[in-house]
Amino acid sequence: MTEILGLRPGQIKGNTGVWEMVIGLEIHAQISSKSKLFSGASASFGSDANTSVSLVDAAMPGMLPVINKFCVEQAIKTGLALNAKINNVSVFDRKNYFYADLPQGYQISQFTKPIVGEGEIVIDLDDGDQTTIGIERLHLEQDAGKSLHDQHPSKSFIDLNRTGVALMEIVSKPDIRSPQEAGAYVKKIRSILRYIGACDGNMEEGSLRADCNVSVRKKGEEFGTRCEIKNLNSIRFIIQAIQSEAERQVDIIESGGIIKQETRLFDTSTGETRSMRSKEDAHDYRYFPDPDLLPLEFSDTWVSEIKETLPELPDLLRKTLVNDYGITAYDASILVEEKEFVEFYLEAAKGVDGKLTANWMITELFGALKKENLTISNSPITPQNLGELISLISKGVISGKIAKDVFAEMMVTKKSPQEIVKDKGLEQVSDDKEIMKLIDRVISENQDKVKEYLDGKDKLLGFFVGQVMKLSQGKANPSLVNKLLKENLK
Numbered sequence: 001m002t003e004i005l006g007l008r009p010g011q012i013k014g015n016t017g018v019w020e021m022v023i024g025l026e027i028h029a030q031i032s033s034k035s036k037l038f039s040g041a042s043a044s045f046g047s048d049a050n051t052s053v054s055l056v057d058a059a060m061p062g063m064l065p066v067i068n069k070f071c072v073e074q075a076i077k078t079g080l081a082l083n084a085k086i087n088n089v090s091v092f093d094r095k096n097y098f099y100a101d102l103p104q105g106y107q108i109s110q111f112t113k114p115i116v117g118e119g120e121i122v123i124d125l126d127d128g129d130q131t132t133i134g135i136e137r138l139h140l141e142q143d144a145g146k147s148l149h150d151q152h153p154s155k156s157f158i159d160l161n162r163t164g165v166a167l168m169e170i171v172s173k174p175d176i177r178s179p180q181e182a183g184a185y186v187k188k189i190r191s192i193l194r195y196i197g198a199c200d201g202n203m204e205e206g207s208l209r210a211d212c213n214v215s216v217r218k219k220g221e222e223f224g225t226r227c228e229i230k231n232l233n234s235i236r237f238i239i240q241a242i243q244s245e246a247e248r249q250v251d252i253i254e255s256g257g258i259i260k261q262e263t264r265l266f267d268t269s270t271g272e273t274r275s276m277r278s279k280e281d282a283h284d285y286r287y288f289p290d291p292d293l294l295p296l297e298f299s300d301t302w303v304s305e306i307k308e309t310l311p312e313l314p315d316l317l318r319k320t321l322v323n324d325y326g327i328t329a330y331d332a333s334i335l336v337e338e339k340e341f342v343e344f345y346l347e348a349a350k351g352v353d354g355k356l357t358a359n360w361m362i363t364e365l366f367g368a369l370k371k372e373n374l375t376i377s378n379s380p381i382t383p384q385n386l387g388e389l390i391s392l393i394s395k396g397v398i399s400g401k402i403a404k405d406v407f408a409e410m411m412v413t414k415k416s417p418q419e420i421v422k423d424k425g426l427e428q429v430s431d432d433k434e435i436m437k438l439i440d441r442v443i444s445e446n447q448d449k450v451k452e453y454l455d456g457k458d459k460l461l462g463f464f465v466g467q468v469m470k471l472s473q474g475k476a477n478p479s480l481v482n483k484l485l486k487e488n489l490k
Helices: 069-081 179-196 235-254 300-307 314-325 329-335 339-348 354-371 383-394 400-413 417-424 432-445 447-454 458-471 478-488
Strands: 011-014 017-030 093-096 106-109 119-124 130-142 146-148 157-159 166-172 208-218 227-232 262-267 272-278
Touching: 011 235, 017 179, 017 235, 069 130, 069 166, 069 179, 069 300, 106 130, 119 179, 130 179, 179 208, 179 235, 179 314, 179 339, 208 235, 227 235, 227 272, 235 262, 235 272, 314 329, 314 339, 314 354, 329 339, 329 354, 339 354, 339 383, 354 383, 354 400, 383 400, 383 417, 400 417, 432 447, 432 458, 432 478, 447 458, 458 478
Parallel strands: 227 262
Antiparallel strands: 011 017, 017 166, 017 208, 093 106, 119 130, 130 166, 146 157, 208 227, 262 272
């Protein structure tokens, strides 16, 4: 279905009218822990198959799980960052299902009594609006292993390295109404997790992935039957998968069909979802409290101690940037998306024009890094050197045009801007006498243009400015050139 003019994001124009999407997300975030949730085995990514597996992970008889305190702390910290209720008592349950990469025959998770209850976050949309998305719960659980189907023509292999890795499952309320909102929600959650250090947010490595529950309805009607799209590992795929699935459901309903509650996969090559299996309900998993693990109990005092370790979060930082550095709310929202962005900016903006720094960082630096396929962490330009460049511009040592040439040189050589300006003799000319020499020459060589200007063609001022800048090889102070030209073109 093509986008119809006048429809809001998340709306679909069908043959019977306009449909709206109802979306809920389950984000699975791997906790940044060196060891697993219930064993001492390494949780690092990229180890050789089956080399990071303890007897507990392999479900050997008699092996008992032991809770990782650090993982509990990270779950509480995340709950606090999501403005959520921390439950002082929570219980681990066995979620029973049978699959080759789940050696226990069950997953240790949390069902009726999760570690974190209801919360909410505010997300920023592309049109500048904000909306609040409710958090249903956050619970701890262990990851399953990985089935490898591409190693042999007729056999599948099992890698248990991920078995037992600590996950936080963050479940939203069905408050999301468009693929764009879903993308913004995941981006915001990822940003918060990275700020507090609870998860590295690396979606390519599977450290953060999302299951999307999608249904459609006519506005004001009851929720429709939902389908779950599993294991999406990029924001782009999340947006595409939700749109495709919602359109599929509208087509089925308007053709007289019924939506089956099922689990689906997103095929990135076709841009469509396909059926994986029928969707289980909670009772199908036969949840019951894990007899090997006591309930988690902790005091308000401990929660308060954890709360004190929270850094300044994106929403508060954005206000700080707007109020203290004079930058726009839009620019601030870009800079706080990643902790590394705002740290770079705060260092670069020390003692210089905050707004100009933001402009250069967002437009020039981000553009150059993207072109070179680099990240802010391996930028050839340091925050100190960017700040130095801004200072040279503000003081009139170099013009904005020259600054772009200096910036390009900084990207290649990693030299300081001051060093480049000195070596290449790029200092801006701000001496009235020197500039007047150039102006006199331009006027004498363009008497016909002078006459036209004096006859009322004011726009010709730009021509004269351009000629002076050309003669000075871009070194003349543009504002001073403008001023002196206006005074002498009489």
